[in-house]
Amino acid sequence: MNNSISVIGLGHAFVYQYDAIKKYFNNIELCDTNKNKIKKYKAKDNYKSLNSSIALISTSPNNHLNIAKDLIENKKSLIIEKPMVINLEELNELIRINNKKIYSSLHFAFGKEIEYFIKMNLNKKPKYIYSYISDNYISNSHINDEQINLCGSYLDEVINPLSALGRIFGYNIKFIETSKKYYDGDKYDYYSKSKFIVDNIDVLIEVEWNDKKSQKYIDLEYDDITIRLDSMNQKIIDITNERILYEADGNRMFNHYLGFLNDYVNGNNNFDISVILHRELLKGV
Numbered sequence: 001m002n003n004s005i006s007v008i009g010l011g012h013a014f015v016y017q018y019d020a021i022k023k024y025f026n027n028i029e030l031c032d033t034n035k036n037k038i039k040k041y042k043a044k045d046n047y048k049s050l051n052s053s054i055a056l057i058s059t060s061p062n063n064h065l066n067i068a069k070d071l072i073e074n075k076k077s078l079i080i081e082k083p084m085v086i087n088l089e090e091l092n093e094l095i096r097i098n099n100k101k102i103y104s105s106l107h108f109a110f111g112k113e114i115e116y117f118i119k120m121n122l123n124k125k126p127k128y129i130y131s132y133i134s135d136n137y138i139s140n141s142h143i144n145d146e147q148i149n150l151c152g153s154y155l156d157e158v159i160n161p162l163s164a165l166g167r168i169f170g171y172n173i174k175f176i177e178t179s180k181k182y183y184d185g186d187k188y189d190y191y192s193k194s195k196f197i198v199d200n201i202d203v204l205i206e207v208e209w210n211d212k213k214s215q216k217y218i219d220l221e222y223d224d225i226t227i228r229l230d231s232m233n234q235k236i237i238d239i240t241n242e243r244i245l246y247e248a249d250g251n252r253m254f255n256h257y258l259g260f261l262n263d264y265v266n267g268n269n270n271f272d273i274s275v276i277l278h279r280e281l282l283k284g285v
Helices: 014-021 035-041 061-073 088-097 112-120 145-150 153-157 159-169 252-265 271-284
Strands: 004-008 027-031 054-057 077-081 102-105 128-136 173-181 191-198 201-208 210-221 226-230 235-238 243-247
Touching: 004 014, 014 252, 054 061, 061 077, 061 088, 088 271, 102 252, 102 271, 112 159, 112 226, 112 235, 112 243, 112 252, 128 159, 153 159, 153 173, 153 191, 153 201, 159 173, 159 191, 159 201, 159 210, 159 271, 173 271, 191 271
Parallel strands: 004 027, 004 054, 054 077, 077 102, 128 201
Antiparallel strands: 128 210, 173 191, 191 201, 210 226, 226 235, 235 243
């Protein structure tokens, strides 16, 4: 594999992305439009001037498609942060231009707790799944300016547990419905409650951005036990009997990016499964 990569968009996850990327790539180009970040990281200000044959697109999802189109014209291999695009029309366009070299960064699905749970191989399905995702992204009854480019709680967050469930149970996924809440004057939702069916299991995903504490977990409810996949603390917990079944160390976001990059450099292409996830996700936009 070419050992040169560029990162386009140096956002809140950049530090963890960069530390993980250094494990696999020797030459890393950086690009952003923010003057302070350009100076701080010695980044370029124009992604069209990048020389690397691989590019990680990590800007606001509003910009993913246009950047991807430009880079594909220049024969680049792409890694696109989640969500890849913001609506079904854009998804169809991305499918049309796909050069068979697009990988989707579904990094949440590579959490240490997810990978360990897959290895546990319980050989039974839960009867119900509930996921709760919260962040402190609200000030004065509005989404914070620095989080507006995430395009709302539903689009930014729901893909995370959905991608993890797909990796665990397969990609027989169906969108059912969603409801959202908005603050007056805001374009994007700060709260969403969404229903899906994954492998014939009912799934409810609730996202709350007006929560002072960040929580990110998936509860798998079986007949006799409920197992929590706690992404925030990288734990698997038997919450019925209050037992910790597994606990990872290290920074969770670094582990996420290290996981998907390992998948990528080993030659896996997840574009088709990501299209399945996005097609159902984007029905709720």
